[in-house]
Amino acid sequence: MMSPYENLSESKWLDKTKELVDKHPLTKDDIVEVVLDSWEGILKTKIAGELQIGVDIFPSPQILGNYLHELIPVFLEKKYPGKWTRDLEKKDKDLVCLTDSQFSSEIKTSSNPNNIFGNASYGQEDSSNASSKTKDGYYIAVNFEKFNPKNKNFTPRIKKIRFGWLDHSDWHSQSASSGQAATISTTVRDNKLLLIYDADRGGKQY
Numbered sequence: 001m002m003s004p005y006e007n008l009s010e011s012k013w014l015d016k017t018k019e020l021v022d023k024h025p026l027t028k029d030d031i032v033e034v035v036l037d038s039w040e041g042i043l044k045t046k047i048a049g050e051l052q053i054g055v056d057i058f059p060s061p062q063i064l065g066n067y068l069h070e071l072i073p074v075f076l077e078k079k080y081p082g083k084w085t086r087d088l089e090k091k092d093k094d095l096v097c098l099t100d101s102q103f104s105s106e107i108k109t110s111s112n113p114n115n116i117f118g119n120a121s122y123g124q125e126d127s128s129n130a131s132s133k134t135k136d137g138y139y140i141a142v143n144f145e146k147f148n149p150k151n152k153n154f155t156p157r158i159k160k161i162r163f164g165w166l167d168h169s170d171w172h173s174q175s176a177s178s179g180q181a182a183t184i185s186t187t188v189r190d191n192k193l194l195l196i197y198d199a200d201r202g203g204k205q206y
Helices: 010-023 028-043 061-079 186-192
Strands: 084-086 095-097 105-110 117-119 137-144 158-166 181-183 193-198
Touching: 010 158, 010 186, 010 193, 028 061, 028 137, 028 158, 028 193, 061 084, 061 095, 061 105, 061 137, 095 105, 105 117, 158 186, 186 193
Parallel strands: 105 137
Antiparallel strands: 084 095, 117 181, 137 158, 158 193
């Protein structure tokens, strides 16, 4: 599949991203609301009816990210039954569009205040063929705050939500042999992912 950014100069990436986002059946409101609802649901959760998250138990960023990863598709499936579902097979994106697969999306979450990461396979040159799930396509990127067990009055927030399109060639593996993550450049992040929510700048950015 040809990248929608093929032969475009960097100066035109942002306009193309806005076009791709406008084309997607989920609105910016849909995405912001489902991410915030998912987060609120996590903070209200009791494990086994006993351990209140954020009061009695403080899940690691990895666990919080996994919760978001699972809940976002579930909430969208509930809102738009028959149109969206979570991944059911290895080849599926994290969020599956049942009416048109081109709109299926990957979900990336991180407790880093600004950046998102993929596993090492995302940065491999042949990563689009390395597994049955393509790395090209729409991405929902969420940055959240970590719990602070020493300050039980601190309530972590969703910091930023971005939405856009990444190609597998946008990901670059860490140079260290022990590196387990792939990253994207700030140029790619700021031009191919639209910042649609920023908690420190009043919330919605549209």
